[in-house]
Amino acid sequence: xxxxxxxxxxxxxxxxxxxxxxxxxxxxxxxxxxxxxxxxxxxxxxxxxxxxxxxxxxxxxxxxxxxxxxxxxxxxxxxxxxxxxxxxxxxxxxxxxxxxxxxxxxxxxxxxxxxxxxxxxxxxxxxxxxxxxxxxxxxxxxxxxx
Amino acid sequence: xxxxxxxxxxxxxxxxxxxxxxxxxxxxxxxxxxxxxxxxxxxxxxxxxxxxxxxxxxxxxxxxxxxxxxxxxxxxxxxxxxxxxxxxxxxxxxxxxxxxxxxxxxxxxxxxxx
Numbered sequence: 703x704x705x706x707x708x709x710x711x712x713x714x715x716x717x718x719x720x721x722x723x724x725x726x727x728x729x730x731x732x733x734x735x736x737x738x739x740x741x742x743x744x745x746x747x748x749x750x751x752x753x754x755x756x757x758x759x760x761x762x763x764x765x766x767x768x769x770x771x772x773x774x775x776x777x778x779x780x781x782x783x784x785x786x787x788x789x790x791x792x793x794x795x796x797x798x799x800x801x802x803x804x805x806x807x808x809x810x811x812x813x814x815x816x817x818x819x820x821x822x823x824x825x826x827x828x829x830x831x832x833x834x835x836x837x838x839x840x841x842x843x844x845x846x847x848x
Numbered sequence: 849x850x851x852x853x854x855x856x857x858x859x860x861x862x863x864x865x866x867x868x869x870x871x872x873x874x875x876x877x878x879x880x881x882x883x884x885x886x887x888x889x890x891x892x893x894x895x896x897x898x899x900x901x902x903x904x905x906x907x908x909x910x911x912x913x914x915x916x917x918x919x920x921x922x923x924x925x926x927x928x929x930x931x932x933x934x935x936x937x938x939x940x941x942x943x944x945x946x947x948x949x950x951x952x953x954x955x956x957x958x959x960x961x962x
Contacts, residue, residue, distance in 0.1 A: 705874060708899050708911040710927060711862040711934050786863040788870060
């Protein structure tokens with residue numbers, strides 16, 4: 703029997719979601735956190751070197767901030783737009799998972815913290831696994847940083 | 849069933865009619881003409897679930913609930929998942945001619961979510 707479709711869509715749907723959009727900035731955030739932790743300040747009396755150091759440090763922090771914000775935004779889009787009530791019934795941990803991940807994004811802005819940036823990427827991986835499970839697809843977790 | 853234009857099966861895409869209709873469920877739709885013949889109210893009353901032509905997207909049929917009828921006889925259609933539904937909130941109200949049929953039942957209501 704031929705069955706046509708009727709749309710019960712929720713918004714102007716592109717229908718394209720992928721946790722990779724959160725994974726890339728979460729990796730960038732972790733990378734910038736590492737780079738910040740590895741910076742060594744110059745001697746205070748060398749004004750030129752000090753200025754260059756502060757400039758570099760500031761730029762790394764700015765990138766870390768923006769990547770954390772981007773990660774949070776992408777996670778919130780997935781959480782609020784893609785996931786529906788039946789997904790929550792099948793995965794009761796969903797809300798806590800996203801809540802924790804979003805809070806880690808904020809913590810990674812506040813601090814230069816390797817453990818929290820690593821924990822965030824681990825949460826994004828959990829979200830990746832859960833997301834593709836809802837689609838019945840086995841999509842491997844890959845990272846740009848290897 | 850497919851040979852009868854008055855009785856159609858439609859598969860639901862999307863979640864805007866949740867919790868009444870899940871994505872993937874199949875609804876039975878009676879055409880406007882058939883509704884009158886079998887005593888189903890047409891034009892549909894407030895509360896009826898209908899299939900309508902999307903006003904801007906050619907060939908797209910949408911399933912929503914009649915939430916109101918204004919003084920001009922135009923229909924306000926809303927999704928049951930009211931806070932995330934593309935419906936009269938953004939599409940405006942619908943002429944009766946845009947309504948193609950009435951949902952009278954579900955053939956398959958199972959929700960399969962992994």
